[in-house]
Amino acid sequence: MSALPWQKLSRSLHTLHGDGDAEQAPINSPGHDDDPTVVEGAGAQTLSGKSATLSWAARTDVGLVRGHNEDSFLALAPTFAVSDGMGGHAAGEVASAIAVETISNNAPVHADDLLLGAAIETANAAVIEGAATGKGKVGMGCTASAVTIEQNKMAVAHVGDSRVYLLHNGALVRLTHDHSYVEELVDAGEITADEARVHPSRSVITRALGSDPDMYADHFTIDVSAGDRIILCSDGLSSMVEDSQIEAIAVSSATPQAAVDNLVASALQEGGHDNVTVVVIDVSDDGVIEQHRRSYLMRLAAVGAFIALVCAGLFVAATLFIRNSWYVGVNNETVAIYRGVNASLLGHDLYTLSETSTVKVADLPDATQANLRNGGVVVSSEDEAQATIQSYREQIESDKARAQQTADKTSVGTETSQANPAVPKSNDEAPAALGGDSDTANEEPEASPDEYDEEEGGE
Numbered sequence: 382m383s384a385l386p387w388q389k390l391s392r393s394l395h396t397l398h399g400d401g402d403a404e405q406a407p408i409n410s411p412g413h414d415d416d417p418t419v420v421e422g423a424g425a426q427t428l429s430g431k432s433a434t435l436s437w438a439a440r441t442d443v444g445l446v447r448g449h450n451e452d453s454f455l456a457l458a459p460t461f462a463v464s465d466g467m468g469g470h471a472a473g474e475v476a477s478a479i480a481v482e483t484i485s486n487n488a489p490v491h492a493d494d495l496l497l498g499a500a501i502e503t504a505n506a507a508v509i510e511g512a513a514t515g516k517g518k519v520g521m522g523c524t525a526s527a528v529t530i531e532q533n534k535m536a537v538a539h540v541g542d543s544r545v546y547l548l549h550n551g552a553l554v555r556l557t558h559d560h561s562y563v564e565e566l567v568d569a570g571e572i573t574a575d576e577a578r579v580h581p582s583r584s585v586i587t588r589a590l591g592s593d594p595d596m597y598a599d600h601f602t603i604d605v606s607a608g609d610r611i612i613l614c615s616d617g618l619s620s621m622v623e624d625s626q627i628e629a630i631a632v633s634s635a636t637p638q639a640a641v642d643n644l645v646a647s648a649l650q651e652g653g654h655d656n657v658t659v660v661v662i663d664v665s666d667d668g669v670i671e672q673h674r675r676s677y678l679m680r681l682a683a684v685g686a687f688i689a690l691v692c693a694g695l696f697v698a699a700t701l702f703i704r705n706s707w708y709v710g711v712n713n714e715t716v717a718i719y720r721g722v723n724a725s726l727l728g729h730d731l732y733t734l735s736e737t738s739t740v741k742v743a744d745l746p747d748a749t750q751a752n753l754r755n756g757g758v759v760v761s762s763e764d765e766a767q768a769t770i771q772s773y774r775e776q777i778e779s780d781k782a783r784a785q786q787t788a789d790k791t792s793v794g795t796e797t798s799q800a801n802p803a804v805p806k807s808n809d810e811a812p813a814a815l816g817g818d819s820d821t822a823n824e825e826p827e828a829s830p831d832e833y834d835e836e837e838g839g840e
């Protein structure tokens with residue numbers, strides 16, 4: 382195989398999608414000694430490469446039925462293409478070779494799908510011109526599916542039934558819509574995708590390069606990311622192998638080379654009725670993605686640091702506030718001084734017992750007791766707390782003194798009452814009371830109105 386990025390590998394005569402002549406059996410035909418999973422030599426070629434952003438491999442195989450290979454591929458990063466030629470001897474392979482060479486010469490450097498589509502349209506003109514100038518044959522044509530990958534963007538342009546798949550997060554998605562008769566039947570709901578693969582008219586192409594000067598290419602751009610795998614293939618793979626099997630092989634193949642080897646081998650195992658060409662491109666970490674990742678992590682770290690700083694500031698402020706907060710509360714039914722606030726956070730008390738006292742809560746008025754028990758009495762300093770307790774102590778002593786006085790008076794009254802058990806309850810009992818030894822008994826009895834009058838009269 383030459384070093385050219387595009388290859389037209391078979392030089393023998395054959396008609397694309399036709400039954401073909403089998404006068405020259407391919408090296409990997411049934412019964413051949415070679416292991417069909419590693420096909421080398423005539424009719425099969427492989428190419429691989431790697432850039433800073435991509436790694437890829439391509440493989441084309443004549444298949445097990447056809448006598449020559451009309452497929453061509455392009456693997457020249459950042460552009461990759463597959464073309465499936467048609468038109469017979471010295472025609473199909475010429476058409477596909479012209480197509481991939483023209484696409485290579487006109488492909489955009491960036492992931493510009495409009496320009497990539499224009500490159501395919503230029504290739505169409507080149508194929509038509511090649512037929513007109515005798516480079517190939519009149520009526521020759523080909524498909525063309527191409528991608529240009531630039532970092533996380535991929536431009537796609539295509540004509541015909543060669544496909545582009547994207548394997549993303551383990552799921553295979555077909556990106557292109559076949560320009561084929563059976564695809565129209567599928568779109569119309571007349572047949573299923575599985576029925577299309579084996580339909581007798583599955584090779585009828587509704588749009589191709591080489592006939593209509595006004596032919597246009599479908600084109601679009603999608604996002605791709607590190608870890609994505611892109612698969613381009615001719616219908617020699619997609620008509621032989623179900624998409625689910627393509628997905629399983631693509632997922633399980635470690636490298637692009639393993640993927641193309643296994644996919645081509647699978648098409649051959651299914652019969653290899655057509656030329657089969659597969660290009661697999663892995664989007665690798667090109668440094669830009671790593672830079673984006675680092676940038677994201679740095680932003681994340683900056684946000685985390687800011688949040689940590691704010692939290693640390695709040696923690697310091699809260700600690701200072703708690704350390705400078707005081708309240709008078711209850712400890713073992715005595716009044717005590719606490720530092721902090723009477724609350725808990727995440728199971729941790731926000732206060733510490735600073736000082737106890739001998740003042741019993743029960744000796745205080747009910748309202749004060751309620752304040753002490755329900756959150757405590759907040760004060761501005763330890764001194765104020767001590768002053769508050771002192772005021773409680775004084776209040777209790779005062780209350781006790783007053784109570785003692787009251788008790789004393791009560792006691793005196795009781796004693797007086799006991800010392801004068803016959804306190805006159807009526808005027809008739811008065812003389813008996815005058816005979817007592819109490820202070821009251823020693824006092825002169827008040828003069829009766831009659832006596833007053835007599836004294837006044839005496840004077």
Ligand code: MG
Pocket residue numbers: 397398465615616617655656
């Ligand atoms: Mg084909």
